[in-house]
Amino acid sequence: MTVSDKMNMLMMGRSCVYLDLDNGVESAMIDCIRSGEYQGYGPFTGLPELHELIKEDLRIDTPSEVCVTDGAVQALHHVIGWFSRQGSKYTFLDSDPAWIHSRNFARDMKTKLVPGKITPADISEGCVVNLCSPQNPAGHVYTSEEKSQLSEQCRQVGAWLLCDDAYVMYEPEYGSDWTHVYNQNPERTIVAWSASKIGLAGVRVGAFVCHPDLMESLVFGRANALGSSILGQRAAIAALKSKDKWLSALRSQVQENIQYLVGRLGPLGVTITGHSNSVNVSLPAHRRAVDIAAQLEVRRFEVADGTKFYGMEGYDANYLRVAVSVPRSWLERFCTLFEELVSE
Ligand SMILES: Cc1ncc(COP(=O)(O)O)c(C=O)c1O
Numbered sequence: 513m514t515v516s517d518k519m520n521m522l523m524m525g526r527s528c529v530y531l532d533l534d535n536g537v538e539s540a541m542i543d544c545i546r547s548g549e550y551q552g553y554g555p556f557t558g559l560p561e562l563h564e565l566i567k568e569d570l571r572i573d574t575p576s577e578v579c580v581t582d583g584a585v586q587a588l589h590h591v592i593g594w595f596s597r598q599g600s601k602y603t604f605l606d607s608d609p610a611w612i613h614s615r616n617f618a619r620d621m622k623t624k625l626v627p628g629k630i631t632p633a634d635i636s637e638g639c640v641v642n643l644c645s646p647q648n649p650a651g652h653v654y655t656s657e658e659k660s661q662l663s664e665q666c667r668q669v670g671a672w673l674l675c676d677d678a679y680v681m682y683e684p685e686y687g688s689d690w691t692h693v694y695n696q697n698p699e700r701t702i703v704a705w706s707a708s709k710i711g712l713a714g715v716r717v718g719a720f721v722c723h724p725d726l727m728e729s730l731v732f733g734r735a736n737a738l739g740s741s742i743l744g745q746r747a748a749i750a751a752l753k754s755k756d757k758w759l760s761a762l763r764s765q766v767q768e769n770i771q772y773l774v775g776r777l778g779p780l781g782v783t784i785t786g787h788s789n790s791v792n793v794s795l796p797a798h799r800r801a802v803d804i805a806a807q808l809e810v811r812r813f814e815v816a817d818g819t820k821f822y823g824m825e826g827y828d829a830n831y832l833r834v835a836v837s838v839p840r841s842w843l844e845r846f847c848t849l850f851e852e853l854v855s856e
Pocket of ligand 1: 526527582583584585586611644648676678705706707708713717718
């Protein structure tokens with residue numbers, strides 16, 4: 513399928529945001545183009561204004577530095593690679609199931625997988641704890657208290673906390689004071705941040721944030737050594753600066769859309785799990801995700817088939833992953849098609 517084919521589809525499989533947000537992104541990008549700013553490289557670790565906005569978004573108030581990357585995925589690739597390159601002294605500790613790419617980036621490391629949520633008892637010296645909340649795909653949410661306990665355990669035993677905060681803006685506790693989670697063990701806490709789940713997936717902006725003492729070593733040898741897209745960074749700055757105008761509306765719309773799915777599909781015996789802008793829609797026992805996803809694709813609907821991405825041993829991934837940060841009319845059409853397909 514070509515990109516232009518995809519443009520004619522309703523794209524609900526990749527946790528993108530297709531809602532009109534009053535975020536000033538369009539005019540910021542147009543200004544960047546018209547002024548010719550995009551013709552040059554920017555500062556190699558990103559625009560200082562964006563650094564400050566990312567730290568503010570994450571509420572990190574200890575000394576820290578930011579390196580802007582091409583999406584959180586590149587931040588994770590680089591950081592996990594940094595641990596891998598240091599020989600066999602680290603163990604990548606992840607929940608099972610988890611986002612497949614981080615796991616792949618850790619393929620040269622020892623890996624320990626924990627079913628469901630990670631607990632302090634799972635953490636020992638040399639662990640690199642991959643903490644994602646709300647977690648993709650299972651949708652687990654770590655409370656601020658739980659995060660703090662994991663961070664404290666890392667500090668006590670000499671482990672590292674890698675916070676994959678790609679979906680952090682959908683946390684039920686987003687906006688409350690989490691500084692203690694990052695601040696408890698600042699020398700060994702690294703945060704990956706993403707602009708994708710607030711509507712900027714295509715411009716590819718993310719970052720990693722860490723203690724200044726660590727940055728010099730961590731930043732070395734990264735793939736985007738000449739910096740990330742200026743156009744994308746201008747878009748991210750505009751979005752973060754206007755957060756007060758659109759973020760709570762986005763969060764509410766996502767929650768309302770989840771409730772809508774529950775109301776429409778619940779009576780079919782289907783369960784909806786997840787707390788971010790993508791949820792998992794389970795399937796009745798007689799239907800396979802791979803078939804339903806293929807049938808939806810023919811009808812110009814893109815959803816993700818869980819078995820393809822998260823099919824791990826002992827975990828039933830027979831579900832569809834569906835973005836809920838989309839117009840209600842898309843969800844209405846999805847539900848109607850889904851009802852038809854599962855009753856066939
Ligand atoms: C858990 C998780 N981490 C990171 C990312 C990467 O986000 P980005 O688009 O910023 O690279 C994703 C994207 O879906 C994700 O699901």
